[in-house]
Amino acid sequence: MKNIVMIIIKKELARFFGDKRLMLTAVLLPGMMIYLIYSFMGSTLSGLFKSDSDYRYTISTVNLPKSISTLTGDMAADFTAIDVGKIADAKIAIAEKKLDLLAVFPENFDVQVAAHNPASGETAPHVALYYNTTRTESSKAYNLLTTLLNTYESSLANKFDVNAGEDPFNLATKKDASGLLFSSMLPMLLMIFLFSGCMAVALEAIAGEKERGTIATMLITPVKRSELVMGKIIALAIVALISGSSSILGTLLSLPRFMSATKGMPTAFYGFVDYAMLAAVVLSTVLLFISMISIVSAYAKTVKEAQTSVMPLMIVVMLVGVTGMFSGTAQTETLYYFIPVYNSVQSMVGILSFNATATYISITVLVNLLLSVACGFVLTWMFNNEKIMFNK
Amino acid sequence: MKDIIRVIGLNKSFTLSTKQQKLAKSREKVIHAVTDLSFTVEQGEIFGLLGPNGAGKTTTLRMLATLIKPDSGEAVLAGANVVSQPEIVRTKIGFLTSELKLEEFFTPNYLYNFFASLHGINPKLRDQRKRDLFEKFGINNFAEVKIANLSTGMKQKVSLAISLVHDPGIIIFDEPTNGLDVITAKVVTDYLIALRAQGKTILVSTHIFSLVEKICDRVGIIIKGSMAACGKLDDIRGGKTLEDRFFKIYSETMGVVV
Numbered sequence: 001m002k003n004i005v006m007i008i009i010k011k012e013l014a015r016f017f018g019d020k021r022l023m024l025t026a027v028l029l030p031g032m033m034i035y036l037i038y039s040f041m042g043s044t045l046s047g048l049f050k051s052d053s054d055y056r057y058t059i060s061t062v063n064l065p066k067s068i069s070t071l072t073g074d075m076a077a078d079f080t081a082i083d084v085g086k087i088a089d090a091k092i093a094i095a096e097k098k099l100d101l102l103a104v105f106p107e108n109f110d111v112q113v114a115a116h117n118p119a120s121g122e123t124a125p126h127v128a129l130y131y132n133t134t135r136t137e138s139s140k141a142y143n144l145l146t147t148l149l150n151t152y153e154s155s156l157a158n159k160f161d162v163n164a165g166e167d168p169f170n171l172a173t174k175k176d177a178s179g180l181l182f183s184s185m186l187p188m189l190l191m192i193f194l195f196s197g198c199m200a201v202a203l204e205a206i207a208g209e210k211e212r213g214t215i216a217t218m219l220i221t222p223v224k225r226s227e228l229v230m231g232k233i234i235a236l237a238i239v240a241l242i243s244g245s246s247s248i249l250g251t252l253l254s255l256p257r258f259m260s261a262t263k264g265m266p267t268a269f270y271g272f273v274d275y276a277m278l279a280a281v282v283l284s285t286v287l288l289f290i291s292m293i294s295i296v297s298a299y300a301k302t303v304k305e306a307q308t309s310v311m312p313l314m315i316v317v318m319l320v321g322v323t324g325m326f327s328g329t330a331q332t333e334t335l336y337y338f339i340p341v342y343n344s345v346q347s348m349v350g351i352l353s354f355n356a357t358a359t360y361i362s363i364t365v366l367v368n369l370l371l372s373v374a375c376g377f378v379l380t381w382m383f384n385n386e387k388i389m390f391n392k
Numbered sequence: 393m394k395d396i397i398r399v400i401g402l403n404k405s406f407t408l409s410t411k412q413q414k415l416a417k418s419r420e421k422v423i424h425a426v427t428d429l430s431f432t433v434e435q436g437e438i439f440g441l442l443g444p445n446g447a448g449k450t451t452t453l454r455m456l457a458t459l460i461k462p463d464s465g466e467a468v469l470a471g472a473n474v475v476s477q478p479e480i481v482r483t484k485i486g487f488l489t490s491e492l493k494l495e496e497f498f499t500p501n502y503l504y505n506f507f508a509s510l511h512g513i514n515p516k517l518r519d520q521r522k523r524d525l526f527e528k529f530g531i532n533n534f535a536e537v538k539i540a541n542l543s544t545g546m547k548q549k550v551s552l553a554i555s556l557v558h559d560p561g562i563i564i565f566d567e568p569t570n571g572l573d574v575i576t577a578k579v580v581t582d583y584l585i586a587l588r589a590q591g592k593t594i595l596v597s598t599h600i601f602s603l604v605e606k607i608c609d610r611v612g613i614i615i616k617g618s619m620a621a622c623g624k625l626d627d628i629r630g631g632k633t634l635e636d637r638f639f640k641i642y643s644e645t646m647g648v649v650v
Binding site: 018213219222 | 457458459460461479480482483487491492493494495496497498502506507509510511512554
């Protein structure tokens with residue numbers, strides 16, 4: 001009996017690995033596409049917020065007071081004092097992106113500021129900063145000068161300081177920070193990639209064989225339907241795992257670039273136990289996905305029909321995957337780990353944020369395995385049912 | 393002689409969907425493909441099921457091959473019941489029909505070995521039988537060519553060889569020469585005669601009179617799912633050609649003149 005299952009697994013794997021085009025579309029392409037897209041998105045995003053480090057901002061000023069000009073020494077900017085009459089020209093230059101910023105101070109700014117009493121109810125001296133958000137350098141110059149002015153303003157009435165000095169005030173460990181980073185993104189990505197990997201192989205191997213009439217040839221051999229089902233599911237799970245790992249590899253390799261984390265991979269914080277738990281969850285999830293998709297595709301008459309019928313399932317999986325992105329931390333109510341698909345997401349969030357417990361992971365894996373076995377029985381019944389298998 | 397195939401009161405009906413009803417221009421929801429069909433096949437003979445399209449020949453053979461279950465009645469092949477012991481029946485029979493396809497991705501050689509291992513045949517015996525069968529049907533020339541690239545005739549030959557992979561005692565062939573050119577068809581019919589000489593029992597379905605006259609010992613004429621006549625080929629013919637007898641039986645059964 002084991003022997004027959006092995007023979008079927010071997011044939012299914014030979015079918016997959018012998019087909020270069022299938023290998024390309026199911027294994028190489030997903031990983032490569034994800035890596036390329038994420039890397040591209042990452043570098044575009046960082047390019048959006050980063051400007052040339054050698055760049056010097058061009059700032060025109062009107063009535064720049066002494067008190068401020070002494071503070072601007074650290075800014076990588078060239079200040080040009082202009083007359084009040086040139087303000088209109090400077091504004092046009094900013095709109096045309098030829099100038100980064102125009103700062104207009106009132107005359108005798110320092111005297112006015114010193115004389116102003118906030119309690120009097122009179123309007124405070126006003127500084128106008130003209131800038132252009134469609135130019136990154138202009139926005140940056142605006143932010144820099146605003147910060148500088150705010151700092152100056154608060155230094156005038158320094159009653160107390162918040163977080164002054166070099167003390168590390170943020171007490172989150174580097175481990176926790178990377179845990180947050182991974183647990184918010186990865187579960188959703190994992191679920192989607194694993195599901196699409198399963199879809200890529202299971203539809204073809206069951207609905208496809210049914211459509212082409214090749215499964216009937218297997219059905220007249222003395223092989224038990226249950227052996228056929230087992231062989232198929234195991235072989236498909238292996239292929240889906242390979243396809244899924246390609247996507248995961250692509251994601252992991254591109255994540256640091258995507259997150260602009262240049263100081264190496266923070267995954268180094270995860271230990272052997274974390275990886276083992278993740279592997280168990282992923283494996284059981286793939287088995288469940290494969291058996292669910294197999295049932296759908298055994299019911300369908302053609303691959304096309306199977307593709308359509310599996311869509312609702314895919315949407316549910318994606319939506320559940322997204323919940324992992326916003327939950328922040330994993331559920332602590334045991335009951336949640338009995339809900340298929342959701343339990344996988346929560347377990348992944350738990351493992352990646354270092355909050356997983358053996359109980360939750362075991363429940364998840366067990367529930368997934370039991371459900372896969374149940375699906376196996378349903379599939380065996382379907383393979384035995386002539387109305388389903390020979391429905392044309 | 394021993395009855396190796398016994399079919400007693402077999403019934404099979406199919407439910408039509410609304411769409412199928414429209415296509416068939418019929419109000420009836422259920423069609424009776426096979427009605428109270430009984431016959432026996434003796435060991436070592438070639439039995440021909442003759443009938444027009446839609447008579448229920450293929451349905452009968454599919455029930456005997458355990459692909460579909462009869463609504464009622466029973467069939468016993470080499471002592472195994474098709475309903476209660478389908479897995480045993482499958483070890484005893486070789487079944488060939490056009491609906492059984494071979495996976496296009498693989499080569500004849502790979503598929504032969506694969507099905508041999510599913511039947512649990514040891515590699516030595518497998519290779520020996522493969523040599524014989526491949527030689528007989530001239531498969532050696534394209535044994536390593538993917539099924540997808542083979543012609544209809546080549547595919548049929550490979551299907552034939554694979555259906556005989558486990559050296560079955562009973563061979564059930566649905567329209568064995570359909571789609572084959574005259575030369576290949578002759579190879580197949582000659583092989584069926586050779587198999588009979590080895591003591592195998594062969595059940596074929598066909599609508600080709602010449603095939604029945606050439607190879608069959610006994611013949612059963614199926615019309616509208618029921619056995620209209622069954623007996624030794626010469627008895628059925630009664631001195632006339634099989635074709636003439638068939639049309640006579642057909643008119644009597646259907647009440648129309650052909």
